[in-house]
Amino acid sequence: xxxxxxxxxxxxxxxxxxxxxxxxxxxxxxxxxxxxxxxxxxxxxxxxxxxxxxxxxxxxxxxxxxxxxxxxxxxxxxxxxxxxxxxxxxxxxxxxxxxxxxxxxxxxxxxxxxxxxxxxxxxxxxxxxxxxxxxxxxxxxxxxxxxxxxxxxxxxxxxxxxxxxxxxxxxxxxxxxxxxxxxxxxxxxxxx
Amino acid sequence: xxxxxxxxxxxxxxxxxxxxxxxxxxxxxxxxxxxxxxxxxxxxxxxxxxxxxxxxxxxxxxxxxxxxxxxxxxxxxxxxxxxxxxxxxxxxxxxxxxxxxxxxxxxxxxxxxxxxxxxxxxxxxxxxxxxxxxxxxxxxxxxxxxxxxxxxxxxxxxxxxxxxxxxxxxxxxxxxxxxxxxxxxxxxxxxx
Numbered sequence: 609x610x611x612x613x614x615x616x617x618x619x620x621x622x623x624x625x626x627x628x629x630x631x632x633x634x635x636x637x638x639x640x641x642x643x644x645x646x647x648x649x650x651x652x653x654x655x656x657x658x659x660x661x662x663x664x665x666x667x668x669x670x671x672x673x674x675x676x677x678x679x680x681x682x683x684x685x686x687x688x689x690x691x692x693x694x695x696x697x698x699x700x701x702x703x704x705x706x707x708x709x710x711x712x713x714x715x716x717x718x719x720x721x722x723x724x725x726x727x728x729x730x731x732x733x734x735x736x737x738x739x740x741x742x743x744x745x746x747x748x749x750x751x752x753x754x755x756x757x758x759x760x761x762x763x764x765x766x767x768x769x770x771x772x773x774x775x776x777x778x779x780x781x782x783x784x785x786x787x788x789x790x791x792x793x794x795x796x797x798x799x800x
Numbered sequence: 801x802x803x804x805x806x807x808x809x810x811x812x813x814x815x816x817x818x819x820x821x822x823x824x825x826x827x828x829x830x831x832x833x834x835x836x837x838x839x840x841x842x843x844x845x846x847x848x849x850x851x852x853x854x855x856x857x858x859x860x861x862x863x864x865x866x867x868x869x870x871x872x873x874x875x876x877x878x879x880x881x882x883x884x885x886x887x888x889x890x891x892x893x894x895x896x897x898x899x900x901x902x903x904x905x906x907x908x909x910x911x912x913x914x915x916x917x918x919x920x921x922x923x924x925x926x927x928x929x930x931x932x933x934x935x936x937x938x939x940x941x942x943x944x945x946x947x948x949x950x951x952x953x954x955x956x957x958x959x960x961x962x963x964x965x966x967x968x969x970x971x972x973x974x975x976x977x978x979x980x981x982x983x984x985x986x987x988x989x990x991x992x
Contacts (some may be wrong), residue, residue, distance in 0.1 A: 641812055680801040680926070781921060791984075
């Protein structure tokens with residue numbers, strides 16, 4: 609497999625579509641279209657150091673519960689259960705971004721850093737979007753005071769039993785990462 | 801939050817960009833752009849019954865190992881460690897799709913169905929893409945004979961220790977779902 613060219617197809621501020629021409633496993637010329645938050649996309653720039661976004665797996669040690677948010681997601685036209693998350697600002701570290709996003713979205717404060725994943729990829733058939741999963745303990749009372757105008761977020765602190773029930777509920781929308789974290793917490797009582 | 805309109809911005813066969821106008825939490829008009837594999841996208845059609853793709857968490861009971869693939873992903877311009885997966889064909893059930901994709905990508909055969917997730921969402925800030933995670937046991941010897949020309953896939957059967965090591969490796973690219981499944985298997989020795 610060999611990338612031959614990458615062309616930008618749209619011109620929007622946050623997300624753009626690109627077209628790659630490449631040689632497939634049998635040597636034939638093919639086209640693949642994908643979206644990227646970066647311009648040029650990472651397969652052109654070769655910059656894979658900082659993720660596009662941080663996703664926070666936060667355990668509230670004082671209340672012995674996992675932190676989940678319920679948030680309106682425009683592409684779904686509906687509310688979704690997710691983990692606190694957000695785009696990494698220019699010049700920001702992964703830890704600073706995680707700490708800021710957790711506070712803005714839930715009002716909670718990081719009290720212990722557990723572990724951070726390497727850069728991992730959201731859905732590499734359609735995008736080069738990458739995230740880091742940041743595992744922390746946190747403290748405080750949930751609050752939506754830090755929400756921006758484009759956000760509409762409710763914080764939920766869930767028990768092991770509630771986590772298992774959310775995973776089985778077919779009437780709600782749940783993010784992929786969140787479903788897997790809820791699944792692990794529901795089965796084992798731990799987040800990692 | 802209220803969706804006011806959704807307009808199609810591009811005209812490609814598999815993936816398109818859409819623009820939503822919506823009212824934010826403070827009543828202001830805003831714009832959000834996202835991509836969808838569906839036309840119209842799900843927030844317009846209201847059709848949420850079948851996922852865009854299936855992702856297979858397969859445990860090889862005979863060899864006592866988890867099934868992972870290493871595959872060239874055009875949007876990353878590189879090889880990625882992932883789970884066997886693929887788009888659901890028109891008219892296909894989730895189970896048929898999972899069984900077909902597992903065989904095509906790895907040569908392995910489903911021997912037991914463990915559980916299937918509800919529809920869950922890949923990255924709802926940028927897309928309405930949904931998947932179902934299908935947990936199975938499988939048997940057979942890995943083979944790439946079923947790969948299509950656009951595929952370049954190697955099957956790996958990993959132990960609990962190898963799973964934990966893959967999660968820590970910063971020199972490889974790993975899909976988000978796969979990292980979380982490897983993380984659970986590495987920590988507990990089970991897939992769910």
